[in-house]
Amino acid sequence: MSNILIVDDELKIREIIKKYAEFEGHTVTEASGGLQAVNICREREFDIIILDIMMPDLDGFSVCREIRKNSSTPVIMLSARGEEYDRIHGFEVGVDDYVVKPFSPKELMMRIAAIIKRSSKSDSDMVKIGGLCIDFTGRMVTIDGKNINMTPKEYDLLFYLVKNRGIALTREKLISNVWGYDFYGDDRTLDTHIKLLRKNLGEYSSNIVTLRGVGYRFEASANQT
Amino acid sequence: MSNILIVDDELKIREIIKKYAEFEGHTVTEASGGLQAVNICREREFDIIILDIMMPDLDGFSVCREIRKNSSTPVIMLSARGEEYDRIHGFEVGVDDYVVKPFSPKELMMRIAAIIKRSSKSDSDMVKIGGLCIDFTGRMVTIDGKNINMTPKEYDLLFYLVKNRGIALTREKLISNVWGYDFYGDDRTLDTHIKLLRKNLGEYSSNIVTLRGVGYRFEASANQT
DNA sequence: CCCAATGTGAATTTAGTGTGAAAACTCGAT
DNA sequence: ATCGAGTTTTCACACTAAATTCACATTGGG
Numbered sequence A, B: 001m002s003n004i005l006i007v008d009d010e011l012k013i014r015e016i017i018k019k020y021a022e023f024e025g026h027t028v029t030e031a032s033g034g035l036q037a038v039n040i041c042r043e044r045e046f047d048i049i050i051l052d053i054m055m056p057d058l059d060g061f062s063v064c065r066e067i068r069k070n071s072s073t074p075v076i077m078l079s080a081r082g083e084e085y086d087r088i089h090g091f092e093v094g095v096d097d098y099v100v101k102p103f104s105p106k107e108l109m110m111r112i113a114a115i116i117k118r119s120s121k122s123d124s125d126m127v128k129i130g131g132l133c134i135d136f137t138g139r140m141v142t143i144d145g146k147n148i149n150m151t152p153k154e155y156d157l158l159f160y161l162v163k164n165r166g167i168a169l170t171r172e173k174l175i176s177n178v179w180g181y182d183f184y185g186d187d188r189t190l191d192t193h194i195k196l197l198r199k200n201l202g203e204y205s206s207n208i209v210t211l212r213g214v215g216y217r218f219e220a221s222a223n224q225t
Numbered sequence C: 001c002c003c004a005a006t007g008t009g010a011a012t013t014t015a016g017t018g019t020g021a022a023a024a025c026t027c028g029a030t
Numbered sequence D: 001a002t003c004g005a006g007t008t009t010t011c012a013c014a015c016t017a018a019a020t021t022c023a024c025a026t027t028g029g030g
Helices: A011-023 A034-043 A060-068 A084-093 A105-119 A152-163 A171-178 A188-207 B011-023 B034-043 B060-068 B086-093 B105-123 B152-163 B171-178 B188-207
Strands: A003-007 A027-031 A048-052 A075-080 A097-101 A126-129 A132-135 A140-143 A146-148 A208-211 A215-218 B003-007 B027-031 B048-052 B075-080 B097-101 B126-129 B132-135 B140-143 B146-148 B208-211 B215-218
Touching: A003 A011, A003 A034, A011 A027, A011 A105, A027 A034, A034 A048, A034 A060, A048 A060, A048 A105, A060 A075, A075 A105, A097 A105, A097 B105, A132 A152, A132 A188, A140 A188, A152 A171, A152 A188, A152 A215, A171 A188, A171 A215, A188 A208, B003 B011, B003 B034, B011 B027, B011 B105, B027 B034, B034 B048, B034 B060, B048 B060, B048 B105, B060 B075, B060 B086, B075 B105, B097 B105, B132 B152, B132 B188, B140 B188, B152 B171, B152 B188, B152 B215, B171 B188, B171 B215, B188 B208
Parallel strands: A003 A027, A003 A048, A048 A075, A075 A097, B003 B027, B003 B048, B048 B075, B075 B097
Antiparallel strands: A126 A132, A132 A140, A140 A146, A208 A215, B126 B132, B132 B140, B140 B146, B208 B215
16 A cells, blocks of 8 residues: 555564554565664655654654655654653654554554545546656646656656556557657657656656567656665 | 634643644744633634643633634634544534644644635635735735736736646637637737736746646746745 | 667757737727 | 727747757667
8 A cells, every 4th residue: 555664773663563554555664773764765765654753873853854855755753652842843844743652553553544645635637656746637747846847748758658657658659649640750759758758757767667679668656776 | 824823731732733833834822721712812813723622721612612702713623532522512612623632733734724725715705826816806916915907808817827726728728718719819819918917927927837838827836936 | 799779969950939019909088 | 089098919020948850879688
């Protein structure tokens, strides 16, 4: 269902959360410390991050602040009882929710479900792949909330690729659907636009997979380079 | 953005809400008890009131009932876990929403935003984007309170753009909706009116985004130049 | 290693939009 | 009727972003 990152120095806590989360159908990645968490987040996107406050190397707030620099992934903080005051620090780093330890795993799962539900907007026609978001009604593309400037052809090409994500598309099919069946032009035109599109997609450029001798396929899932 | 009254006997809860709310741009007033809240409400109006149920002097329901005697300000109740029964009670006194403690600050903020949006929508037919305000009933446009003189066509065009803000509008769609389906005129007519409209919108001119090869889109959010 | 397929940068061409000025139209006041 | 201020439309042209081409580099499979 969702990709969850659990960050806690206590193995037992991680195991409990992992067990429950996997039971709910989520995919879990673990980090035993703050620094490790920051490094993992630089490499890949998660749908939700569960973050302990008290950790020996780097505390939860610092981790959250670091993550927020290039991602808006929801964060749930785990605080030990009595650390009430810490809640106040959360606002400036953009914490989404708190759960006080010792917590009920079921409650945590419910909060995860609530956050996932609210972050997946269903009011307009759009596709999200990690931090990449294609809004069809607005003809708009954003990466981690930042607007990406797309030329008409780039957008049309991306649109067709994404609409048929996970499916192998021949060059002929792409050309006739994006340019029109009557397009007669250079062979390199498609490559060039794929190139431009990849450049624009930045970290998501590798989601456009080249199928040698065939064409291209848009990878449906977020990439974990 | 809005004036919020927070009523809770716990200082920490008030502090958390205040921090988050001020971060969102709201102005916050605090009351540490029910009686104080009632007194403050007699003196001034708020856009929204966040009200704890359990308070030593006067409980949330009584406060709400008292406030409702001469105001229809939206109220969000904070209830402790397990106080399910109170929900039913709440509807009788005119509560707008509930948040169960311990709550997610972000969720509370979203509910505040939802209520503000809802109440501002119903009482007057207007759209605000930053300092730009389009009053449909009055057919009036203001920027930072200053009246903007609009020619009929300019207004009609802006009206259609704003009504469909966030949506990519083709030139054809714009033409047929603003001029009429049977308009047969120069290609440059639309551009010219977009030009005039942009000139009139001043700092908000960039909210009309050109979608090359397609048309235009009105950006829903305020721009930060 | 070879070769066909794909990637790339730069140059060129094309197409779409912005703009100013002038013409044409509207409509109320004289 | 006529005027005239304000408004709308047209048009020629400027501008520039975008599409395409092409020569050459790179890659990956047999």
